Amino acid sequence: MIDIPEDIIPVQHHLQTLAFYNLENLFDIYDDSRTNDNDLLPTSVKKWTSKRYDNKLRKLSFAISNIGKKETGKPPALVGLAEVENAKAIQDLINYKHLETCNYNYIHYDSLDERGIDVALIYDTTAFEVTHSEVFRIHLIDQLGIPDYTRDILLVSGLLDGETIHVIVNHWSSRREGEKETEPKRMASSHKVAEIIDNLRLENGDVKIIVMGDFNDDPSSNSIKNLVEEASLYNPMDTLRSFSRGTTMHNRQWNLFDQIIVSTNFFDKTPNRFEFDSANIFDEDFLKLFNGKYKGSPFRTYIGKKYQGGYSDHFPVYAIFKK
Secondary structure: OOOOOOOOOOOOOOEEEEEEEEEEEEOOOOOOOOOOOOOOOOOOOOOOOHHHHHHHHHHHHHHHHHOOHHHHOOOOOEEEEEEEOOHHHHHHHHOOOOOOOOOEEEEEOOOOOOOOOEEEEEEEOOOEEEEEEEEEOOOEEOOOOOEEOOOOEEEEEEEEOOEEEEEEEEEOOOOOOOHHHHHHHHHHHHHHHHHHHHHHHHHOOOOOEEEEEEOOOOOOOHHHHHHHHHOOEEOHHHHOOEOOEOOEEEOOEEEOOEEEEEEHHHHOOOOOOOEEEEEEEOOOHHHEOOOOOOOOOEOOOEEOOEEOOOOOOOOOEEEEEEO
């Protein structure tokens, strides 16, 4: 891998990148009795060894270090993460050589998710100061009336270059049992995020809010449209999905499940305050399969139980903000 030389792209101090990346099961190699990690151990069918773990950390750290770099000349200030097993995996990631000089710290809470995966936020401590963080649980019941646990919603509040922003990181319920069958679960998460935003606005009607995540729904889906309408947000990802572009592929069709959605006051032109500039999918060629019938789709770590040695089954997304 060849990093983008920093002297070619001058650092743009008035710009900051905020990103989101579903890491496709970033698990460490150790057995944890509290999580369902039996698939991802050195002794499992998938043979999740230290060598494979190290390869994934190398690839992911390289990818993250380059998100938004063409526009800003520097790594992202904040990156929401999905599908991380625990704090150790996040620490291993930010300690890896491509990120070790980025001054990253992280916010993470263990959730009750049945697969043992969580959301988290890594942030550049020189650009962002955390003032508050908490998680919100989604209370779901399955068809048998048994609690159905999913990922928590993470709220992190802080100062981005001195300006208060609130970041809400999500990984909503999957479509594994069918899109329509599982839609109520994602609608429950949609309403919960709207409720979190309402409470933030009760304290300050002009709060700046960024909602990011793997929503397992497209911008045109009911859960996303409901959130945008209910919470008076703007979804810049709405125009990015096409037949030839998205963040994840299923049955050879693109979906744009990974999105960054912003409060409309990011369009107010106020001196020394951040404005929304642009949003995009970080789908650089090095993240893609370069041949075969799935050419152009994400170069993933596994397909089923077969090791591929890639990055993730999702592309990251990012938004640029300017002062």
